[in-house]
Amino acid sequence: MPRPHHRPLVPGDAFFDAIEGAADPALAAELAERTAELLVRGARGSQDGELIERLVRLAEDEGLEALADLWAASPPSSSAGALWRLYLLREWVHAQPVEAARQFDAGRHVAEVDHVVAGVAEPPGPQELRAMVDQVLRGIAHSEWGDVLLRAAAFARVVAAGRAQESAGAARAEQAALMAELADQLEDAARLELAGGL
Numbered sequence: 001m002p003r004p005h006h007r008p009l010v011p012g013d014a015f016f017d018a019i020e021g022a023a024d025p026a027l028a029a030e031l032a033e034r035t036a037e038l039l040v041r042g043a044r045g046s047q048d049g050e051l052i053e054r055l056v057r058l059a060e061d062e063g064l065e066a067l068a069d070l071w072a073a074s075p076p077s078s079s080a081g082a083l084w085r086l087y088l089l090r091e092w093v094h095a096q097p098v099e100a101a102r103q104f105d106a107g108r109h110v111a112e113v114d115h116v117v118a119g120v121a122e123p124p125g126p127q128e129l130r131a132m133v134d135q136v137l138r139g140i141a142h143s144e145w146g147d148v149l150l151r152a153a154a155f156a157r158v159v160a161a162g163r164a165q166e167s168a169g170a171a172r173a174e175q176a177a178l179m180a181e182l183a184d185q186l187e188d189a190a191r192l193e194l195a196g197g198l
Helices: 013-019 025-043 049-056 056-061 063-070 081-097 097-108 112-119 125-141 143-166 170-194
Strands: none
Touching: 025 049, 025 063, 025 081, 025 125, 049 056, 049 125, 056 063, 056 081, 063 081, 081 097, 081 125, 081 143, 081 170, 097 112, 097 125, 097 143, 112 143, 112 170, 125 143
16 A cells, blocks of 8 residues: 655754754764674785784774774674674773683683683683784684684683682672673674674
């Protein structure tokens, strides 16, 4: 049944004055996803070492705040949302490598399968964790995007298990739950990617 045609509303100047300078959320979401897709798909198969290292250091070079402005509002089930979570994970490991290593070490005995998938060198010290998280990001160019996300999810799951092991209060339990949620989000994005839907 055809819909009746309505003349489109034309807002007046007051409408545009009210939103001047405000970003269009749909446009911002589209820009975020396009940028993420260009990074992920454009780097695939690249042999340009400088390009790959720039990809790894993107948050350092551009600032985590700039990436947050671009990707933080993106749903976890998008390339933009998944990339945001990867860079957050890297930022945490580089900023607090001793804590990251301690939590990973505590969790690897509980989440043994995830420990293997994460692929951290033994023993998992601060330098090994930094190297692993950077290698995960390099994987964007050398591995399947879904595999990169699965490896990051496994790492986050081991850390979540470690946090739960050393849990000594509500704050620590909440941190463990947040890391477990991050792991679930990365794994869900990986499964979408592997099914061709990300």
